[in-house]
Amino acid sequence: MSTFNSELRLHGYWRSSATYRVRIALNLKGLDYEYVPVHLVKDGGQQHSAAYREMNPQELVPTLEHQGHRLTQSLAIMEYLDEAFASTPALLPESYAERAAVRAFAQAIACEIAPLGNLRVMQYLKRHDMDAEAWSRHWMTTTFDALEPMVFAGGAAFAMGEEVTMADCVLVAQMYNARRFGVDLDKYPALVAVDARCRELEAFMRAAPEQQPDAA
Ligand SMILES: N[C@@H](CCC(=O)N[C@@H](CS)C(=O)NCC(=O)O)C(=O)O
Structure with missing residues (x-):
C-alpha cells in the first residue's frame, strides 16, 4: 500500500x-x-x-x-x-536494546565501509594511481567478515530478526555495491540469503538502482 x-x-x-x-x-x-x-x-x-x-x-x-x-x-x-x-x-524495533543493535549493524556499513568507497575517495585514489576497486573490496570484506556471524547467530529471516528493519535497507544497498565491485560473496552465505530474501519484497524491488528513471 x-x-x-x-x-x-x-x-x-x-x-x-x-x-x-x-x-x-x-x-x-x-x-x-x-x-x-x-x-x-x-x-x-x-x-x-x-x-x-x-x-x-x-x-x-x-x-x-x-x-x-x-x-x-x-x-x-x-x-x-x-x-x-x-x-x-516501523524501521526500528521497539526495545531499546534491539534498536541499538539495528543501528549498530547499519552504522557498521554506513560508517565503516561506505565512506571509504565513496566516489570522491575512489576518484582521489585513481588520481594517485592506486587500485581503487581493490581498496573498496578490502574494506567491504573487512566489515562483512564481522557482520556475517551476527546474521547467522540470529538465524532469522532478516538481518536483525524476523522483521525488516533499517539494517536491511543498508545491507541490500551495500550488497549491490559488493556485486558491482566483484567482492567474493561465497564467503557470506548469511548476508547473501538475507539480501536475496529482501529483494523479493516489492519495496526493495521498486528501489533497485536499475528501476530508477536516471538509470543508465
Ligand atoms: N553518510 C552519507 C553518505 C552520502 C554519500 O557519500 N553519498 C555519495 C553517493 S553514495 C555521494 O554523494 N558521493 C558524491 C561524491 O563523492 O562526490 C549518507 O549516508 O547519506
Missing part, C-alpha cells in the same frame, strides 16, 4: 547506495515521493553545483525535502521517516 505524500522530494542518484537505502525506507513506509536525479559524474558532478550545495553543503546525495526541511545523511533521514510517519511500518 502506498500513501501519496507530495511534500516528499528525494534528490539522489540511481547507483548511490545511500540514496538506495532511503528509497527502500520510503517504499517500506508506503510513502510516495518525487525523485530528482542528481548525476554524480555528468557536468563534473551535479552534486557540486551551487544550487545543490545550497541544499546540501556536503555535496553528497541523498537530500530529502519535506515540509520545508532539507534532510541529509541517509541514516538520519530513515530515522526521521520512522518518527515523522510513525503510523506506518
Whole structure:
C-alpha cells in the first residue's frame, strides 16, 4: 500500500547506495515521493553545483525535502521517516536494546565501509594511481567478515530478526555495491540469503538502482 505524500522530494542518484537505502525506507513506509536525479559524474558532478550545495553543503546525495526541511545523511533521514510517519511500518524495533543493535549493524556499513568507497575517495585514489576497486573490496570484506556471524547467530529471516528493519535497507544497498565491485560473496552465505530474501519484497524491488528513471 502506498500513501501519496507530495511534500516528499528525494534528490539522489540511481547507483548511490545511500540514496538506495532511503528509497527502500520510503517504499517500506508506503510513502510516495518525487525523485530528482542528481548525476554524480555528468557536468563534473551535479552534486557540486551551487544550487545543490545550497541544499546540501556536503555535496553528497541523498537530500530529502519535506515540509520545508532539507534532510541529509541517509541514516538520519530513515530515522526521521520512522518518527515523522510513525503510523506506518516501523524501521526500528521497539526495545531499546534491539534498536541499538539495528543501528549498530547499519552504522557498521554506513560508517565503516561506505565512506571509504565513496566516489570522491575512489576518484582521489585513481588520481594517485592506486587500485581503487581493490581498496573498496578490502574494506567491504573487512566489515562483512564481522557482520556475517551476527546474521547467522540470529538465524532469522532478516538481518536483525524476523522483521525488516533499517539494517536491511543498508545491507541490500551495500550488497549491490559488493556485486558491482566483484567482492567474493561465497564467503557470506548469511548476508547473501538475507539480501536475496529482501529483494523479493516489492519495496526493495521498486528501489533497485536499475528501476530508477536516471538509470543508465
Ligand atoms: N553518510 C552519507 C553518505 C552520502 C554519500 O557519500 N553519498 C555519495 C553517493 S553514495 C555521494 O554523494 N558521493 C558524491 C561524491 O563523492 O562526490 C549518507 O549516508 O547519506
